[in-house]
Amino acid sequence: MSRIELDRVVVRAATPGGPAPEVTVLQETTLDLAEQRIALIGPNGSGKSTLARLVNGLVEPTTGRVTVDGLDVARKGREVRRRVGFVFTDPSAQLVMPTVVEDVALSLRHQVRGREERAAAARSVLASYGLEELADRSVHTLSGGQRQLLALAGVLATDPAVLVADEPTTLLDLRNARMIGDLLLGLPQQLVLATHDLELALRCERALLIDDGAVVADGSPTEVVDHYRASAG
């Protein structure tokens, strides 16, 4: 199991519109995350997405330090990103190549040399997710569920040790959300899951409630979810 540590991390951002005073997106936070599955819950704009993005350097701390297995995210970004996979809310932003097989091949560019070999490896990754029939389709013609599954396949193709998912089921219909949720929770990888789906959060080993840029509850998912439900009124 990997170990994700936040040491007195603060994130500030400029407000839209120019040199106005900065807003604090995340107040000073110190965390040690070593559980298999960790849920981040909280209202929209609370900072859970920022917390998720800190783990692979998409957001850099204004002050403080984030490390994954002792590797400083700000300095060793490259090594960290090879260890930490990231799944976004909107898969159409994540899928960057024109066809399905090319997108998975892009993920495999370090592992497999040679264009033909890479395409073959990409096809076998697709087959393991039951997506082999879509290999030559244009990414644009896929359904939302297929896209998210493909985005996930593209990330898992490189076999990362940690998977960070930022509201991966928010844009999906109920059936696809359940399918992606089950898949994520069944993975052997360590999972950091920012989500609005409290059922998914309850199936994790640990949950963090984030509100207004601060961690306000941390512990067993049952307690944290109860706390969230009570505070939402």
Next chain:
Amino acid sequence: MTASPLGDYQPGTSVFHRLPVGAKLLGLLVLSVVAVAFRGVATTGGLLVLAVACCMVAGVRLGRAARALRGVVVAMTLLAAYQTWQRGAEHAFVVVGALVALLLLATVFTTTTSVDRMVDAITRWLEPLRRFGVKPELVALAFSLMIRGIPLTLAIAGETRDAARARGLERNPRAYLTPLVIRVVAHARATGDALHARGLGDE
């Protein structure tokens, strides 16, 4: 890269399919200079014969050649009429005939060159510039992103136009262009983040 959803490429095995991309482009460039430098009935006639012969060798379908010409037929007719009126029919044939010949030769290029081979050629040409900080693989990536981006942007354009129409603003180009461009920027940033997360900025 495999076949793109767009494009006029027509798979085949003709000599033009096997010719390097650079040679084809160079040939086209040379012929287009010849057409102007040696302007005359013989040059234009020769170019037209050559163009038709190349189309046949490359196996350009008649429909495709017609489609290539359709877009310019009005402009060509106008130019022919104008040149006939100003300088006579022979001159009109020389000028317009050469343009049509070059258009057909260009069609040979697009029919026999896949996006893959084009991108491969460009990455190869850029390789010597690596020492000046050019990253050919980022250029290849930009190509793929752009091809992926066209159907996506068309879809967004359709949505924003419908939204403008629903609000009775269909005659106001700003009302649908502004949200379109804002969504293009927002999408590009999300894509940039995703590429970064996949380690593409680290190379």
Next chain:
Amino acid sequence: MTRRTPTTDVALIAGFAALIAVCAILPDIKTGIGVPYSLQTFGVLLTGAVLGPVRGFLSVSLYLVAGLVLPIYSGGASGISHYSGVTAGYLVAFPIAAALCGFLVYRNRHNATQFAFVFTCGLLSSFLVVHTLGPLNLAWRADLSLKEAFSFDAAYFPGDIAKNVVMALVATAVHRAFPDLAARKRSAEVEATSAA
């Protein structure tokens, strides 16, 4: 917090190249005076005004090179034929016009949200670059005198002014929505944090 990464720049360059392609493919705006206007030059100048000189130039160049093999030039015509034709001068002018427009806008980046300023930058770029290189090539290719070529070209003036108005309206809205687009590479603060 938002950082300017090379991958975001690549995505913006590609995204705007696709946007110009879409502008060129979309049906022409009908006008009363008979000349159809495509949104292609709108897309080109907008790209310069929004992305600045370097990214703008690269984006328009990417569009042009991709157009060699994809049917993404005005009217959906297939690419490279335009280079052998009468419109080549306009195409070659596009990346230069985008770079000039971007240079003018980014030189006074705090004015990037002012309509009149961006409009002037766009108009200057299109008249100094597009409406010189375009007719020069037209004269050469179609064997017309310079006077004839420039008077054909003048038919596009009213449309270009209108397109520049829309371009400036849209570009200023985008700069208001994304104030850090025109920011210099990585703020000093972020630089200091990552160095620390």
